[in-house]
Amino acid sequence: MxxxxxxxxxxxKAVAHIVAWMTAxxxxxxxxxxxxxxxxxxxxxxxxxxxxxxxxxxxxxxxPIHQAADQDERGAAHIxxxxxxxxxxxxxxxxxxxxxxxxxxxxxxxxxxxxxxLSLANARARIRMTTLYAVAAERSALVAGTGNKVEDFxxxxxxxxxxxxxxxxxxADLLKSEVYALGRxxxxxxxxxxxxxxxxxxGDDRTDEDQLGAxxxxxxWAMEQAADGRDAGHFDAGSRARKVMEIYLRHxxxxxxxxxxxxxxxLPAELFTARPVKP
Numbered sequence: 277m278x279x280x281x282x283x284x285x286x287x288x289k290a291v292a293h294i295v296a297w298m299t300a301x302x303x304x305x306x307x308x309x310x311x312x313x314x315x316x317x318x319x320x321x322x323x324x325x326x327x328x329x330x331x332x333x334x335x336x337x338x339x340p341i342h343q344a345a346d347q348d349e350r351g352a353a354h355i356x357x358x359x360x361x362x363x364x365x366x367x368x369x370x371x372x373x374x375x376x377x378x379x380x381x382x383x384x385x386x387x388x389x390x391x392x393x394l395s396l397a398n399a400r401a402r403i404r405m406t407t408l409y410a411v412a413a414e415r416s417a418l419v420a421g422t423g424n425k426v427e428d429f430x431x432x433x434x435x436x437x438x439x440x441x442x443x444x445x446x447x448a449d450l451l452k453s454e455v456y457a458l459g460r461x462x463x464x465x466x467x468x469x470x471x472x473x474x475x476x477x478x479g480d481d482r483t484d485e486d487q488l489g490a491x492x493x494x495x496x497w498a499m500e501q502a503a504d505g506r507d508a509g510h511f512d513a514g515s516r517a518r519k520v521m522e523i524y525l526r527h528x529x530x531x532x533x534x535x536x537x538x539x540x541x542x543l544p545a546e547l548f549t550a551r552p553v554k555p
Contacts, residue, residue: 281496309333316350397477401438432531452492498524
């Protein structure tokens with residue numbers, strides 16, 4: 277049984293729709309352009325190309341933090357190709373390694389022990405978000421997010437207030453396989469199209485599949501099954517389908533707090549009284 281989503285996207289029309297949507301949003305915002313972080317992966321490659329296609333000033337940032345050379349090189353090559361094709365595209369290389377190391381050392385000093393693991397992996401994403409917004413403020417620009425539908429609304433595979441901190445999400449209604457389809461239409465380079473997806477937050481070669489326990493095709497299938505009301509119990513015990521559903525639902529439940537709106541404690545009316553009006 278092949279575990280894949282049943283959706284079929286018209287990628288060329290999707291490109292035109294997203295570019296028009298981004299352009300209209302930017303016009304309403306009153307700001308001048310885009311800032312996009314480029315990692316060397318497919319999501320940021322597609323988002324940055326869509327931003328460039330709007331014809332508005334677009335600043336692309338490389339933000340290495342102990343980055344694997346192949347990831348940084350793919351990002352640099354993609355940026356160079358966009359700069360060559362679009363005169364309104366510019367780039368910045370902001371090496372955040374020393375900033376990250378300083379934070380790591382400060383935290384270790386505060387707690388009196390080595391500080392690491394997921395907390396520091398997420399700190400990388402949050403340092404990058406701060407950098408993107410600093411540049412966006414200087415250039416009167418919006419930060420375009422790079423999250424796709426599976427990551428943002430399925431398994432919550434992103435950092436809250438890190439890569440989840442953006443002004444708009446151009447590709448968040450696209451499954452990962454659909455992002456690849458747009459990448460091919462947009463002419464994204466083969467090095468990026470063929471690279472194994474990775475969040476690049478750990479300083480090693482672990483892939484998204486290593487962390488999630490399932491491929492994006494499988495997770496897209498599971499997301500579709502869950503939307504149709506099926507859980508793991510609908511599939512044979514011991515089957516890959518059941519295992520994938522269990523993986524998907526576990527991630528979805530654990531990361532629900534990222535995907536729901538920030539809760540606000542609403543106070544009941546009886547806690548308030550009217551202030552007397554002075555004559």
